[in-house]
Amino acid sequence: MNYSSISCENISQAYQIIDPVFLNSPQFELDALNAILNTRIVLKVETLNPIRSFKGRGTDYFVKQHAQESAFVCASAGNFGQGMAFACRKQNIPLTVFAAETVNPLKLQRMRQLGAEVKLTGVDFDAAKETGKAYALARNYTYVEDGREIEISTGAGTIGFELSRYPEPIDTLLIPLGNGALINGVGAWFKSNRFTTRVIGVVAAGAPSMDLSWHRGYIVATETTDTISDGIAVRNPVPEALDAMKVAVDDIVQVSDEATLEAMKLVHELVGIVLEPAGAVALAAAMIYRNRFAEQLVAIPLCGSNLAKEQMQQWL
Template sequence: MRTQQGVTDLDGIPHNHASIVYDTHMSVDTANDLSLARIEQASRLIDPVFRNSPQFRDLTLSRRLGRDLLVKVESVNPVRSFKGRGADFCVSQLPAGRRVVCASAGNFGQAMAYAGRTHGVPVTVFAATDANPNKVARMRTLGAEVVLTGHDFDAAKAAAREHVATRPESLFVEDGEDPRIAEGAGTIGVELAAEAPDALLLPVGNGALVGGVGRWLKAHSPATRIIGVCAEGAPAMAHSWRAGRPVATDRAETMADGIAVRVPVPVAVGWMGRYMDDMLLVGEEDIPPALELVRDTLGLLLEPAGAVGVAAVLRHNPEGKKLATVLTGGNFSPELLRRLAG
């Protein structure tokens, strides 16, 4: 848990903003680990539209940051996020004749809808009533049935589980629990390994990205420090990593809806414990400058969760001569688009 300034201050979160209210007391499933062989298999089998995304160093961005930063751009594909990798790998291996049900803030739902179209699998997505309307519209355009219910992502997930419990023809797929999703995301690590960055900063939502990429890099670029990034307004995964067990919060309030997790998935907490070296937190005030910096230097419009790695560099100045981050998504809300385009 060390940073350039010492121990990461996870206790610095105002308790009236996102306090810990209960510990799930669930043991982490250490047997449900991720497979290097399946990550390698996924790197060959997943839809080519998601593979070999651009990764480069931009001189202007690095100068503005005062750091050598490599970016991997995961927003230039049909679902505008890294989620297509894991969804395609997962859906391609599901049994025929089942309807897939999942919960999503929007990006995973789009990815599952796209993969369902590709592989002929019907998909139902449960999302919160205040989900990003652009993401909801795109999920429906891609062919998913979308059910809006619950006040946040975790409430929508609970509704999805209840729905599947009474429908044996349906199969619930959970991002952060199904290893195939994390292994598909781990193909990003396959593509980054040759760069051998000193530190890689990854947004942490349900934990599939940091689990899959961390699994590959710990084997193929062991000197690379894997650093997760959470929003201060949604610190459940940060608390869970520190505690070594799932710790839920009463609220998840952040503009970065893609990482607004309130109830951690136990399996993903186990992955973080094995494959992540540090966790950094960014505040709401840190995210807009990162979005604007990426816009002005790279010409990319990202959603808030997609830029938290850059926000962490700006705020924390982490150790390492060569840094890298993944720009994980570009499914912005109409309000954010107006702000960024202005």
């Protein structure tokens, strides 16, 4: 995949095809939050849908574009697997998801409820991914990799399409960065339309591989990750995603787990929304780097809310 492959035309087409249950999510400012951060924050709530995350946009578009396939295999920390399961069930396509043995129990339950066969293997997402690839190859099934598939980034790019219709031009986008599908899709929309908006990715400090790779210009894998933000805990970046990010992204910043927890608590208090850590890192960045964004209009997707009961009790 390269940047030019994610076209505005295809993003517009995806907007017409994706299940409407995932589209036109709320986007609004909150006076209390703006006052705290001394800037204007546009919150885009991507959690009010059947899988509680933005992933349904890209997975629904991808599966509809490949509905002739006999079976799919993927790896997931949980939300991507839910999106694939939701889309595959509608198309009657079997799906096998490989997840780490440490996967969030709520996400595991939801993937299975949506019809996926889930196999637990390995200590983390990247280990599960390698096993999933081998499984698909041995059976001649189609392996779907989040961050690599053009259609998944294209579907995620519809978030950019919707944000670009905000009544005022957005100065900065803060985007949670895991495998790169979201930031490449949204970034492609804004860059292709020649907006002056800066696109900034946000990674967890305990999972810095995408940040290190983007800044150095080549793949930098890490041996482990150490973060509560399981949805973006990547230690081995997708090469195609990194290539696209070289054009779609203006900067990447890191946030600590402590800052992420503060962001989760703040949005819960002010907006009444429960976020999982990976869904809150962009707001954490706005809090940490508030002086950098002072007086700007900053858009932040709140992109996941799959917390287990025990996590809610511990973190909120």
